[in-house]
Amino acid sequence: MSEKTSENQAAPATTLTAAISTREPVGIRLENVSKRFRGGVEAIKDVTLAVAPGEFVVLVGPSGCGKSTLLRVLAGLEEVSSGRIHIGDKDVTTQLPQQRDVAMVFQSYALYPRMSVRGNIGFGLRMRGIGKDERRRRVEEVAQVLGLEHLLDRRPAALSGGQRQRVAMGRAIVREPQVFLMDEPLSNLDAKLRVSMRAQLTLLHKRLGVTTVYVTHDQTEAMTLGQRVAVLRDGVLQQVDTPQQLFHHPVNLFVAAFIGSPSMNFVHATVSNGAASFAGVRIPVRPDSPLARGDRKVIVGVRPTSLSLASGNGQPELAVTPAIVEDLGDERFVIFDVDAPRVDTEATRAAVEAQAADDALLVPLDRATFTARLPAGTPVTVGEPITVALDPDRLHFFDPATGASLEEATSLTRGASSR
Amino acid sequence: MKTAAEAPTRIRSRWSAYVTTTRYIVLFALVCLFLIPVYVLLVTAMKDPAQVSPSRMWQLPDSFSLDTFGAVWPVLEPGFRNSVLMAVPASIISSLLGAANGFVLAKWRFPGADIVFPLILFGMFIPYQAILIPMRELLTDWNLVGGLSGLILVHIIYGLPITTLIFRSYFVTISDELIDSAQVDGAGMIRTLAFVALPIALPAFAVSMIWQFTSAWNDFLFGLVLTSTNSWPVTVALNNIAGGQVVPFHEAMASALLASIPTLLVYVLMGRFFMRGLMAGALKG
Structure with a gap:
C-alpha cells in the first residue's frame, strides 16, 4: 500500500475479519451522575443514561456543556460528586482508570513521543503484563487492520496527522476493552480526511461491536456516527434519541436549534382558533394537536428544508424579499426577513453560537430571519420579492416560556424515557 | 533562481x-x-x-x-577522585528525586500541592552558614561525618528545591492528556513517571544534572566541614595546594584548571540534550 492511499483509506475490509477477537459487548449505566468541581462549577447535573451493549452513543453539545467531563468521569479520570457508574454488571464508580476496562482516544491523540508506533500501541498491553510475544502478535494484527504495518518502528513525530490518529485508534483497539471512549478524535484532521475517517469509524464499530461513547461538538458528526445521540446543555441531558428522532422530534428549543444545519428558523406566533399566525400567515394546526383548542403564544420552528417556492398547492404562503443568496452548487440557501419578532432566547443563542452559524447573526434586526434551503435551479435574486410556501405538517411548536416542545408532547415522554 | x-x-x-x-x-x-x-x-x-x-x-x-600539570596531578588526584565519587551520585539521585517531586506537583496533583511547592522552594533561600553547625552535629550523631556518604546526602537534600523547580516547570508544559492516556492504558503513578514522563523530560534532566553536578563539585564549605583528610573533595585539596607559606602561582593555576575540567565536560556532554523537540509528535500535527 502506498503512502498516499494509506493516508486516506483503511486496509480493505477483508483483512479486518478474524484478526481481532471481540468479546461479548457490555452496556454502560450512569445513574444520577453529578460532577461539581472544586470552586463550585457544576459540570454535570444529575445525568442518567444507559448505553446498550455494543451501542454507539454520541454525546454532543456546545463547548462547556459537560460532554468531555462526562467522558472523563466514565474513564475514571474524574471522580463523580454523586451518582453511580456501571460498566457491565460491575459498579466502577470508585475504580481507578487502570482498573476499568476502557480505552480512550484523545482529541490531541496523546501519543507517547519517545516510543515507536509499536511501543505506543503495545503500551497498554505491557502495563497489563501481557508477554512480549503475544504483545508483538496483537500489535501487528492491529497495525495491519489500520494500515500501519510499515510505520511500526517510527516515532510519532515522523507521522502525518492522519497516521497519528490511526495510531491513537490502534492503541485503543489492541487492548480489546469493554468500552471505547472517544473525545473528539477527528477534530484535528482536515475536512476531507475527517469525512473518510468518519465512515471508517462506523465500519470499525460494526466489525468490533464494542460499546462506544463518542464526544463531539459537531452535530453532523453526531448525526452520522451515533446510533443514538445524547444532547447535553450546561451539564443537563436534554434528549437521548436516534438521529432521526432528534431531527424530527426535538423535545425543546435547544435541541431543535442545535441539531440540523443550517439551523431551524424560529419566529414568535400566536395560536387561536386552531391556527398559528405570524407575519400575516395563518397555518392550520393539526386537529389532533393539543394546540388545536384554546389560544396561546408559541414559538414556531421551521426547518430550512420545510420551505419551498410557492407552487399554489394550497400550502400557507409568505411573501418575502431575499436578503442573501448563498450558492452551494447543488442547493441554494436563501436568507430573508420575516415580519414578525425575532426569537432570541438563551436556548437558541446557546445552540447557534455553538455552531458558529453566521447566517442568522449577520442581520441583527429585531425581525425574525429565516433561511430556506432550495434546489440549485430555483430562480431567486437578492432584492426581488418571492413567495415561499411552508409545509404545515413539518412545523415545530415550542412554549415561549419553557422552550419545551408543544406539538411533540407525546414524543417528548417517549424521548425522555428512552434513556 | x-x-x-x-x-x-x-x-x-x-x-x-x-x-x-x-x-x-x-x-x-x-x-x-x-x-x-x-x-x-x-x-x-x-x-x-x-x-x-x-x-x-x-x-x-x-x-x-605542561610540566606543572604533571607535577600537581599526584597531589590533586585523591581529591579529584573523591569529588567524582561524591558529585555523580549526588547529582543523579537529586535529579531523580526532583523529577518525582516535580511530576507529582505538576501532573499528579494532590490537595495542598500549592502549599507544599512554595515550602520546597523555600529551601533554596536558606543560607548554608545558618545550618552548618546543627547539620554537622546531626551528621555526627548519625555517624556520617568524615566519609563521603554524609556529604552526598547533604548535596542531595540541598539540591532538591532547585531540581524540583526545574522538573515542575518542565512537566507543567507537557499535555495532561498524555498523563491521562497512560492512566487509561493501565499505568499507575510510578509507571507513568518512569515510562511516559521521564523519557520526555531529558532536557530537564540535563539542566538539572548540569546544575547539580556543578554546585556539588564546586562546593567548598560542606566538603571542608563534613569530611576528613582522606575524603576531601578536590576544592578542599586545591585550597591546600594554594594555601601554603609561599604561594606557587603556577601550581595553583594548573590545579585550578584541572579541577574545573569535569564541570566543563559535563556541560559539553549534557548540553546536547538541551535541544528542543523531544515532545515532537505527541500531539496533533
Missing part, C-alpha cells in the same frame, strides 16, 4: 553597515574583558616556575610547558 539565491535582496537601513561594525567591536571588547582572568590562568599555568611572579603576570611565557 540561481542568481536570486546568490544575491538575496535584503531589507536594510542605510546605516546598517556602520551599526553592525560598531556592534561587533563593542561585543569583542566585552569578550576580552570577560576572558582576562582566563588568560592569566592559562599563561601562568604554562609558565616555567622561574618566570612566575605577580609583576610579570601579563606576559606570555617564553616557552609553553
Whole structure:
C-alpha cells in the first residue's frame, strides 16, 4: 500500500475479519451522575443514561456543556460528586482508570513521543503484563487492520496527522476493552480526511461491536456516527434519541436549534382558533394537536428544508424579499426577513453560537430571519420579492416560556424515557 | 533562481553597515574583558616556575610547558577522585528525586500541592552558614561525618528545591492528556513517571544534572566541614595546594584548571540534550 492511499483509506475490509477477537459487548449505566468541581462549577447535573451493549452513543453539545467531563468521569479520570457508574454488571464508580476496562482516544491523540508506533500501541498491553510475544502478535494484527504495518518502528513525530490518529485508534483497539471512549478524535484532521475517517469509524464499530461513547461538538458528526445521540446543555441531558428522532422530534428549543444545519428558523406566533399566525400567515394546526383548542403564544420552528417556492398547492404562503443568496452548487440557501419578532432566547443563542452559524447573526434586526434551503435551479435574486410556501405538517411548536416542545408532547415522554 | 539565491535582496537601513561594525567591536571588547582572568590562568599555568611572579603576570611565557600539570596531578588526584565519587551520585539521585517531586506537583496533583511547592522552594533561600553547625552535629550523631556518604546526602537534600523547580516547570508544559492516556492504558503513578514522563523530560534532566553536578563539585564549605583528610573533595585539596607559606602561582593555576575540567565536560556532554523537540509528535500535527 502506498503512502498516499494509506493516508486516506483503511486496509480493505477483508483483512479486518478474524484478526481481532471481540468479546461479548457490555452496556454502560450512569445513574444520577453529578460532577461539581472544586470552586463550585457544576459540570454535570444529575445525568442518567444507559448505553446498550455494543451501542454507539454520541454525546454532543456546545463547548462547556459537560460532554468531555462526562467522558472523563466514565474513564475514571474524574471522580463523580454523586451518582453511580456501571460498566457491565460491575459498579466502577470508585475504580481507578487502570482498573476499568476502557480505552480512550484523545482529541490531541496523546501519543507517547519517545516510543515507536509499536511501543505506543503495545503500551497498554505491557502495563497489563501481557508477554512480549503475544504483545508483538496483537500489535501487528492491529497495525495491519489500520494500515500501519510499515510505520511500526517510527516515532510519532515522523507521522502525518492522519497516521497519528490511526495510531491513537490502534492503541485503543489492541487492548480489546469493554468500552471505547472517544473525545473528539477527528477534530484535528482536515475536512476531507475527517469525512473518510468518519465512515471508517462506523465500519470499525460494526466489525468490533464494542460499546462506544463518542464526544463531539459537531452535530453532523453526531448525526452520522451515533446510533443514538445524547444532547447535553450546561451539564443537563436534554434528549437521548436516534438521529432521526432528534431531527424530527426535538423535545425543546435547544435541541431543535442545535441539531440540523443550517439551523431551524424560529419566529414568535400566536395560536387561536386552531391556527398559528405570524407575519400575516395563518397555518392550520393539526386537529389532533393539543394546540388545536384554546389560544396561546408559541414559538414556531421551521426547518430550512420545510420551505419551498410557492407552487399554489394550497400550502400557507409568505411573501418575502431575499436578503442573501448563498450558492452551494447543488442547493441554494436563501436568507430573508420575516415580519414578525425575532426569537432570541438563551436556548437558541446557546445552540447557534455553538455552531458558529453566521447566517442568522449577520442581520441583527429585531425581525425574525429565516433561511430556506432550495434546489440549485430555483430562480431567486437578492432584492426581488418571492413567495415561499411552508409545509404545515413539518412545523415545530415550542412554549415561549419553557422552550419545551408543544406539538411533540407525546414524543417528548417517549424521548425522555428512552434513556 | 540561481542568481536570486546568490544575491538575496535584503531589507536594510542605510546605516546598517556602520551599526553592525560598531556592534561587533563593542561585543569583542566585552569578550576580552570577560576572558582576562582566563588568560592569566592559562599563561601562568604554562609558565616555567622561574618566570612566575605577580609583576610579570601579563606576559606570555617564553616557552609553553605542561610540566606543572604533571607535577600537581599526584597531589590533586585523591581529591579529584573523591569529588567524582561524591558529585555523580549526588547529582543523579537529586535529579531523580526532583523529577518525582516535580511530576507529582505538576501532573499528579494532590490537595495542598500549592502549599507544599512554595515550602520546597523555600529551601533554596536558606543560607548554608545558618545550618552548618546543627547539620554537622546531626551528621555526627548519625555517624556520617568524615566519609563521603554524609556529604552526598547533604548535596542531595540541598539540591532538591532547585531540581524540583526545574522538573515542575518542565512537566507543567507537557499535555495532561498524555498523563491521562497512560492512566487509561493501565499505568499507575510510578509507571507513568518512569515510562511516559521521564523519557520526555531529558532536557530537564540535563539542566538539572548540569546544575547539580556543578554546585556539588564546586562546593567548598560542606566538603571542608563534613569530611576528613582522606575524603576531601578536590576544592578542599586545591585550597591546600594554594594555601601554603609561599604561594606557587603556577601550581595553583594548573590545579585550578584541572579541577574545573569535569564541570566543563559535563556541560559539553549534557548540553546536547538541551535541544528542543523531544515532545515532537505527541500531539496533533
